[in-house]
Amino acid sequence: xxxxxxxxxxxxxxxxxxxxxxxxxxxxxxxxxxxxxxxxxxxxxxxxxxxxxxxxxxxxxxxxxxxxxxxxxxxxxxxxxxxxxxxxxxxxxxxxxxxxxxxxxxxxxxxxxxxxxxxxxxxxxxxxxxxxxxxxxxxxxxxxxxxxxxxxxxxxxxxxxxxxxxxxxxxxxxxxxxxxxxxxxxxx
Numbered sequence: 367x368x369x370x371x372x373x374x375x376x377x378x379x380x381x382x383x384x385x386x387x388x389x390x391x392x393x394x395x396x397x398x399x400x401x402x403x404x405x406x407x408x409x410x411x412x413x414x415x416x417x418x419x420x421x422x423x424x425x426x427x428x429x430x431x432x433x434x435x436x437x438x439x440x441x442x443x444x445x446x447x448x449x450x451x452x453x454x455x456x457x458x459x460x461x462x463x464x465x466x467x468x469x470x471x472x473x474x475x476x477x478x479x480x481x482x483x484x485x486x487x488x489x490x491x492x493x494x495x496x497x498x499x500x501x502x503x504x505x506x507x508x509x510x511x512x513x514x515x516x517x518x519x520x521x522x523x524x525x526x527x528x529x530x531x532x533x534x535x536x537x538x539x540x541x542x543x544x545x546x547x548x549x550x551x552x553x554x
Contacts (some may be wrong), residue, residue: 378481378549384423385414385474385500385542393535407522410463411466411514417462421452424470427477461511468511471504478545485549489541496541 374405376414399407425448482490507513521528
């Protein structure tokens with residue numbers, strides 16, 4: 367495996383680990399979003415600190431892919447931009463956590479689809495469907511950031527909806543874990 371394949375493989379592993387952690391966190395938050403705890407979950411979409419750190423994580427994963435499509439004059443500025451943009455969002459955006467989580471879901475969905483096929487992960491087609499659903503959720507949240515707040519309101523309303531949504535995120539977590547465990551070698 368050459369150096370670029372090692373970097374690619376490292377990004378795949380980090381992405382699958384992040385997927386497991388993010389999907390588990392969303393599943394647990396969904397299960398805990400009861401009417402009496404709604405006052406805790408509704409403001410999470412507007413949390414600036416979550417938006418800052420999730421934004422940094424998403425942009426750090428994005429920069430290696432942006433190098434390929436960025437104009438030559440912009441390449442030296444990609445890392446500083448990736449560090450500064452979440453700070454600007456911290457001070458100037460409404461719903462920064464929802465926007466950052468939406469962007470992270472988009473990247474996570476892309477990576478689940480791309481890396482599951484690039485590394486010939488068994489069950490790659492199922493993981494691709496999970497990646498597409500994750501990307502759709504990310505586009506939905508990014509396009510309408512208050513949807514994260516509304517999601518918690520909907521799941522708090524009925525126990526059956528809460529369990530169905532938590533089960534969906536639990537399946538996503540298991541598929542990301544499957545991709546992590548089954549991706550053992552370099553690209554084919």
